Ligand code: SF4
Ligand code: SF4
């Protein structure tokens with residue numbers, strides 16, 4: 001008998017659904033064992049009947065539930081709760097589902113100032129209005145799935161790594177647990193570390209790192225030691241993929257770009273900001289030199305505790 005899967009996308013961009021398709025050939029092996037009973041990205045499914053005649057939300061029962069995206073409004077919360085009721089094992093797919101992701105940057109600001117900025121402040125809308133008709137009410141902030149609904153399996157990443165989705169599905173098909181190891185991106189990184197900074201100022205990530213792509217990976221100096229704020233030491237491993245038959249390399253490092261932390265903390269309860277300051281100090285980088293330090297602090301300790309109005313644009 002095939003294993004039933006229900007998939008939902010909530011407050012997202014769709015990139016994590018592309019990761020499912022990007023599983024590639026292993027997907028062909030898994031697909032015959034799966035039956036997708038609900039997946040709005042692929043199949044039309046009306047939640048309240050074809051003509052909206054039903055009063056109860058209809059999501060079919062499934063063995064595995066997958067949710068990408070966090071929750072921004074009441075409808076998304078309702079869908080997540082329904083998915084929890086209807087599925088035996090619930091997977092939070094991608095960093096939006098696991099942590100709130102990029103949309104949760106809005107949690108730094110009050111709901112009212114967001115309305116002012118993105119709706120009432122526009123030249124084409126009514127500056128005194130707050131749209132409510134035929135729209136689900138916004139929640140007070142963006143929520144990760146497990147803040148309101150119990151989650152069984154976490155697959156972070158923005159977008160996540162297709163290999164991890166395949167590994168999780170195969171494990172669940174074999175009735176085995178799936179959990180990612182508590183390792184850091186640095187543990188997968190082949191760049192050369194000398195345990196001390198190369199000197200000079202801390203650089204913005206848009207500056208170009210020193211590298212020669214014709215040379216082996218281990219001939220390029222660690223980007224943090226080059227002075228870039230690479231979040232590899234405090235970010236969970238999982239994004240690395242093999243490059244041209246060689247070793248696995250973290251996704252951003254393949255492009256000689258510093259890690260921006262998209263796989264989230266190495267383990268639950270970690271304090272990445274404090275750990276990052278420790279990692280920087282340990283190689284002699286001065287934390288006080290970090291450009292945009294305030295934005296960085298907001299990212300890590302922001303959320304609902306630091307809600308404040310958005311700054312006004314001139315002329316508004
Ligand atoms: S985790 Fe990233 S790729 Fe996935 S839905 Fe969120 S923003 Fe898109
Ligand atoms: S800090 Fe960045 S560049 Fe350096 S080893 Fe870690 S992941 Fe690689």
Ligand code: SF4
Nearest residue numbers: 239252259260261262
């Ligand atoms: S290197 Fe960091 S930011 Fe880039 S994909 Fe991996 S975890 Fe995400």
